[in-house]
Amino acid sequence: MTGDGTTRYGYLGPEGTFTQMALLAWSASHEGEAVPFGSVDSALDALRRSEIDAAMVPIENSVEGGVSATLDALASGDPLVVIGEVNVPITFVLAARQGVTLADVRAVGTHSHAWAQVRGWMDANLGRAAYIPTLSTAAAAAGLAEEGTEQGYDAAVCAPVAAANHGLEVLAEDIGDTAGAVTRFVLVARPGSLPERTGADKTTVMLFQRHNRAGGLLELLEQFAVRGINMTRLESRPTKSSLGSYCFSIDFEGHVLDERVGEALMGLKRVCAEVRFLGSYPREDGAQVEVAPLTSDADFAGARDWLHSLRRP
C-alpha cells in the first residue's frame, strides 16, 4: 500500500489492454490505484519487490489455453498467490492510422495471444501480412499513433477501446476466429492473506513430480479423484531443468479450508517433490461447488474423529 493506504494494482499496460479491462472490472468493487507495466514478468517482479500490492495478469484463454508467461512466472521465484479471478469477453479490431486502407497493410503488430486468435481471419483477408510481436495489444495501437516513429507495422490488432484512445481508424471489426472467446485473468498478491471460503471457490497449485515413472501422473490425479474434487484446468509446463521434465499447473474446485481439499493437498505433498500452493479464491461466476456424496467436511471430520478415538481409547 502507499503511505496513504491506497492499494496499488499493477497490470499489463498501457491503457486499453484487455488486462486493464479485467482490472477495471475488479476495481468496480475494490478501490485502488492502477499502475501499468510493460510485461507480465515486470508486474510480478514489482509485486515481489513490494512496489505494488497486487497484479492482474492473464492466465488462460478459451481458445489457446494457458498463458505460459504467467504460469511460468508463478511456478518459480518467490511464492505468490492468486486472490481473485475475472473473466473478460475478448473482441478484436484491426486498426490503422487515418487514411490507411486494408490494401495498404503489409505488417500487423499485436500481442502474441491476440495474433493466435485472429490467424484465420488474417489468412483469409491479409494472407501476405507479416506479424510483428508487441508487448500488448494496446502497445501496438499506441505505437501506430506515435508521430515520426517507424514501428515496422501499419495496422494493429487491439481492443476497440485502444483504437479509439489513439484516434485510429477501424479497418475491420470483430476479427477473432472464435465467437465468444473469453480470457481469464487472475489477481495475484504476496502470500499472507487468504480470501474467505465462500462455498464457490477455486484453488490453484503447481505440482512437481518426484519421479518420472509409469503411473506418476495418475498418482497425482488420484489425490483429487478419491476426494471427489473436480479439476477445472490441467496443464503441463516444462520445468526447464532438462528435456522431458514437466510440472503440472492445476485449478480445482474448493478452498484450502475445505476438509477434502486439505486432505488432497496432504496427499499431494506426500507423493510430489514439491507442491506450490498458488491460492484459494472465490470463483467469479459464483457457481457453488457440488460436493459429491461422502466427501463433505462432516464426512472427513467424522472419519478423523473415529481414528482419534481408536488411538486414544
Ligand SMILES: O=C(O)C(=O)Cc1ccccc1
Ligand atoms: O495485450 C493485451 O491487451 C492483454 O491484455 C493480453 C491479452 C492479449 C490477447 C487476449 C487477451 C489478453
